[in-house]
Amino acid sequence: MSNESRILLVDDEPDIALAFKIGLEDNGFNVDAFDNPSKALSNFKAGLYDLLLLDIKMPKMNGIEVYQQMKEIDKKVKVCFITASEMHYYEEIRKEIFPILGVKRLIRKPIRIDDLVKDLRDELQ
Amino acid sequence: MDTAPNSRITERTEVLSGQEYVMNTIIQFLSKAEKIDSCGDYNASSLIFGVEEYKKLLSDIKAKGIKLRYITDITKDNIHYCKELLKFAKEIRHLGGIKTNFSVSETEYIASASIQQQKENQQQQQQEQPIPQVIYSNAKDLVEQQKYVFESFWSKALPSDQRFREIEEGLEAEVFEVLTNSEKLSQVLLDLARSAEKEVLIHLPNDRSMMRLERLGVIDDIIETSKKDAVVKILCPLSKENLHVVKKISDNAPTIEILNGNNSPYGMYIVDGERFLRAELKEPKAENFSEAIGRAVYSNSKRSAESFKSIFELLWNERTLNEELKRADKMQKEFINVASHELRTPTQAILSYSELLQKHPERKEEMIQALSRNAGRLQRLTDDILDVTRIESETLMLKIEPLDIGGLISNIIEDYRNQIEKNNDNVKLYYYHEPKTNDSKIIVEADRARLIQVISNLLDNAIKFTKNQDNSGGSIYVTAEKKTTENGNKRQEVILSIKDTGKGIDSEIMPRLFTKFATKSGTGTGLGLFICKSIIEVHGGKIWAENNADSNGATFTFSLPISQQQEQERLSSSKLTSEKRGM
Numbered sequence: 001m002s003n004e005s006r007i008l009l010v011d012d013e014p015d016i017a018l019a020f021k022i023g024l025e026d027n028g029f030n031v032d033a034f035d036n037p038s039k040a041l042s043n044f045k046a047g048l049y050d051l052l053l054l055d056i057k058m059p060k061m062n063g064i065e066v067y068q069q070m071k072e073i074d075k076k077v078k079v080c081f082i083t084a085s086e087m088h089y090y091e092e093i094r095k096e097i098f099p100i101l102g103v104k105r106l107i108r109k110p111i112r113i114d115d116l117v118k119d120l121r122d123e124l125q
Numbered sequence: 126m127d128t129a130p131n132s133r134i135t136e137r138t139e140v141l142s143g144q145e146y147v148m149n150t151i152i153q154f155l156s157k158a159e160k161i162d163s164c165g166d167y168n169a170s171s172l173i174f175g176v177e178e179y180k181k182l183l184s185d186i187k188a189k190g191i192k193l194r195y196i197t198d199i200t201k202d203n204i205h206y207c208k209e210l211l212k213f214a215k216e217i218r219h220l221g222g223i224k225t226n227f228s229v230s231e232t233e234y235i236a237s238a239s240i241q242q243q244k245e246n247q248q249q250q251q252q253e254q255p256i257p258q259v260i261y262s263n264a265k266d267l268v269e270q271q272k273y274v275f276e277s278f279w280s281k282a283l284p285s286d287q288r289f290r291e292i293e294e295g296l297e298a299e300v301f302e303v304l305t306n307s308e309k310l311s312q313v314l315l316d317l318a319r320s321a322e323k324e325v326l327i328h329l330p331n332d333r334s335m336m337r338l339e340r341l342g343v344i345d346d347i348i349e350t351s352k353k354d355a356v357v358k359i360l361c362p363l364s365k366e367n368l369h370v371v372k373k374i375s376d377n378a379p380t381i382e383i384l385n386g387n388n389s390p391y392g393m394y395i396v397d398g399e400r401f402l403r404a405e406l407k408e409p410k411a412e413n414f415s416e417a418i419g420r421a422v423y424s425n426s427k428r429s430a431e432s433f434k435s436i437f438e439l440l441w442n443e444r445t446l447n448e449e450l451k452r453a454d455k456m457q458k459e460f461i462n463v464a465s466h467e468l469r470t471p472t473q474a475i476l477s478y479s480e481l482l483q484k485h486p487e488r489k490e491e492m493i494q495a496l497s498r499n500a501g502r503l504q505r506l507t508d509d510i511l512d513v514t515r516i517e518s519e520t521l522m523l524k525i526e527p528l529d530i531g532g533l534i535s536n537i538i539e540d541y542r543n544q545i546e547k548n549n550d551n552v553k554l555y556y557y558h559e560p561k562t563n564d565s566k567i568i569v570e571a572d573r574a575r576l577i578q579v580i581s582n583l584l585d586n587a588i589k590f591t592k593n594q595d596n597s598g599g600s601i602y603v604t605a606e607k608k609t610t611e612n613g614n615k616r617q618e619v620i621l622s623i624k625d626t627g628k629g630i631d632s633e634i635m636p637r638l639f640t641k642f643a644t645k646s647g648t649g650t651g652l653g654l655f656i657c658k659s660i661i662e663v664h665g666g667k668i669w670a671e672n673n674a675d676s677n678g679a680t681f682t683f684s685l686p687i688s689q690q691q692e693q694e695r696l697s698s699s700k701l702t703s704e705k706r707g708m
Contacts, residue, residue: 015495019477084469089462110473113480
């Protein structure tokens with residue numbers, strides 16, 4: 001089931017976007033990766049992906065804005081956020097904005113591929 | 126019925142005109158009196174000494190031993206008349222602004238009927254004229270009333286010697302006025318605001334107070350005052366509601382300092398350290414000043430104004446410290462967040478690629494490059510953080526040696542050109558070196574590695590913001606030239622500038638460009654320029670930046686002193702040449 005899940009990955013760091021793409025594909029996911037949020041958004045269509053994996057801190061457009069716009073297009077798409085920032089930095093967002101947007105999971109970098117895969121599978125269930 | 130003519134006095138009250146009648150009435154009045162209580166405006170004393178007949182009357186008063194009590198407005202213009210008058214009167218007191226002219230004895234009342242006219246005549250003719258008209262009365266009730274009026278004035282008036290001292294020592298009469306009439310209060314505040322010349326300190330009780338002052342017109346007065354180079358400080362609770370007033374003030378009078386204060390039940394307005402108004406806030410939500418304010422005290426007492434000023438300064442300093450602590454705390458948190466993000470990002474890449482490398486031997490080369498790139502990034506960040514720590518603890522060690530900065534730049538430029546070509550970046554790098562002759566090196570005493578660090582940092586930034594700017598690509602111009610500065614003793618320096626055609630410096634970041642954590646690019650720690658500035662400054666140089674006049678890109682410039690030794694060698698060799706020529 002989850003082994004055929006389709007994932008859209010957006011991270012402004014090209015090295016990380018590529019590493020995650022390879023790592024997740026090794027684990028049977030179908031992954032499209034972008035290091036430019038606007039490009040990811042213009043390629044996005046309803047029903048194309050099961051799950052979004054979005055970095056939060058990106059120049060020009062942050063991950064939360066990306067998700068809000070994608071959710072307008074695809075109401076059913078699931079999401080996991082990932083960040084290298086301090087968790088307390090997003091404390092308010094986690095407490096106040098995530099529940100409104102229906103976001104449950106914020107993953108912390110650095111993370112090993114196996115742990116990331118586990119988190120994503122949990123989210124997809 | 127036969128009655129003795131004086132046993133029953135007919136009561137009469139009349140107005141008498143003409144100098145002769147007036148004079149006779151006054152003489153009659155004096156002849157019957159043993160005690161006279163008299164009030165006169167600030168002109169009266171000069172009038173008495175200005176008219177010969179009146180002066181004579183004074184001598185009569187003294188000769189007859191009439192006890193004269195006199196109230197007048199003693200000013201620095203009439204002080205000498207008042208002192209003269211003291212020789213004839215039993216006691217004189219001062220009542221500021223008194224406008225009435227009357228005298229009352231045991232049984233009679235006499236008053237000047239026309240003080241206004243008298244004043245005008247006096248101004249026109251520059252000569253004292255006798256009173257043209259008086260009111261006379263011996264009506265018992267009227268006399269009693271006037272005695273009462275006099276006593277009320279007398280009790281409020283200031284003894285003359287005290288007033289003389291005030292004037293002679295240049296002291297203003299101290300006023301403490303309790304104000305309850307809200308209209309009058311508004312006027313007092315407006316007058317106070319308009320009178321300010323050197324300093325205005327305002328402590329407002331709540332956010333709406335600022336809006337009320339704006340409605341009253343006081344904010345406009347403050348703005349005007351600040352344009353006269355006056356110090357203006359406002360301590361006021363700040364909120365969304367009064368933001369527009371704060372903005373108006375900072376737009377029109379940027380020198381006015383405004384700090385966010387706590388709510389308080391009182392407001393203070395202190396002007397020039399000499400006058401103040403302290404008012405109680407009765408209706409915190411009221412629209413207008415007059416509705417909001419309760420009881421207030423106005424005073425021009427310097428000592429009290431000073432003590433209120435010191436209370437204000439205490440509050441002000443406490444708030445300043447508080448703001449600084451908050452800012453430092455925010456900076457600290459910001460740094461931890463930026464630093465952790467920047468440390469974890471390459472760490473994530475290194476962790477992932479080292480895992481993937483085992484499973485994907487076919488992508489070995491690509492992954493090793495990524496590993497190396499991210500390890501380098503981690504190293505640079507570590508160095509930056511350590512540099513900042515060294516700079517702040519003043520333990521930055523320099524390995525100073527004489528070096529040719531022209532040659533150093535040439536080498537760096539060469540490296541960067543190769544790098545640009547390798548990365549296929551759409552940017553061209555030019556270098557101009559003045560003077561052009563090869564043998565004239567520009568020698569500076571500097572730490573080679575640190576100078577490379579600064580120049581590389583500036584070039585990295587220039588490339589980052591210039592490459593791929595648009596399809597035509599961008600350019601970076603590096604120039605190095607010698608200059609002599611003329612401040613005090615002549616000093617030779619080298620000026621190095623790096624001009625790019627990139628997107629320029631964000632106006633928001635410009636004022637804190639060289640401070641820590643200044644970053645707008647979304648990536649980076651914002652430590653680079655802070656480190657550059659510190660390195661250049663420990664070398665005795667300066668660094669600055671500006672957006673280009675043609676609104677295309679930015680220029681970063683730094684100066685470094687040229688080695689004295691090289692200068693001396695250059696000078697002596699040129700001397701040698703000229704001596705040879707002279708031979």
